[in-house]
Amino acid sequence: MDINKEFEQVIEKLKKNERPLLKYSEDEFHAINEEWSKLLETKNYKDLHKIFCILDNTQNYSNIFSENIFKTFSIKDDEILIYNLSAASKHIIAYHQKKGERTPFELLNIFKELLHHQSPEVLEWTLRTVEQLGSQAIFLKDDIIKAKPGIMSLFDKHKKASKQIIEMLEKRWSPRK
Numbered sequence: 328m329d330i331n332k333e334f335e336q337v338i339e340k341l342k343k344n345e346r347p348l349l350k351y352s353e354d355e356f357h358a359i360n361e362e363w364s365k366l367l368e369t370k371n372y373k374d375l376h377k378i379f380c381i382l383d384n385t386q387n388y389s390n391i392f393s394e395n396i397f398k399t400f401s402i403k404d405d406e407i408l409i410y411n412l413s414a415a416s417k418h419i420i421a422y423h424q425k426k427g428e429r430t431p432f433e434l435l436n437i438f439k440e441l442l443h444h445q446s447p448e449v450l451e452w453t454l455r456t457v458e459q460l461g462s463q464a465i466f467l468k469d470d471i472i473k474a475k476p477g478i479m480s481l482f483d484k485h486k487k488a489s490k491q492i493i494e495m496l497e498k499r500w501s502p503r504k
Contacts, residue, residue: 362378390422415456416456441453442467443474455492
């Protein structure tokens with residue numbers, strides 16, 4: 328599979344305001360995953376966005392990406408972390424939810440770390456991803472509450488969004504009257 332060609336096709340459809348809605352076989356997913364592994368091995372992180380773009384526009388999902396998703400969380404680049412959160416949302420969280428399984432605790436522990444990240448944008452996208460956990464988000468409750476931005480959040484769009492997400496989660500967790 329030619330990742331560059333796939334990426335260009337996705338971009339062309341997006342430019343035409345079309346949804347790419349890619350559907351891949353397990354073999355094709357394995358080929359994408361192998362390319363991802365090569366990029367991680369060679370530390371060619373600038374081309375990871377192509378993989379993320381392709382995965383973000385797939386109709387189906389696969390858990391074969393889990394190992395590379397976990398490895399990619401170790402890269403200390405805000406943009407890569409944000410894109411990787413999207414991949415985790417689709418190819419780990421949604422995959423396990425579809426199967427009626429819990430999200431792996433390994434991923435919850437990564438979220439726990441990211442909730443203390445210095446970047447307001449990474450925090451916002453971590454919270455957006457955590458929100459998709461449903462009832463499992465309660466495992467991160469203490470860290471989420473500690474991450475809540477203060478009054479200065481009004482001046483930063485990412486902090487403001489984070490504060491709103493946390494307040495929504497707090498309402499979800501409060502006892503019903």
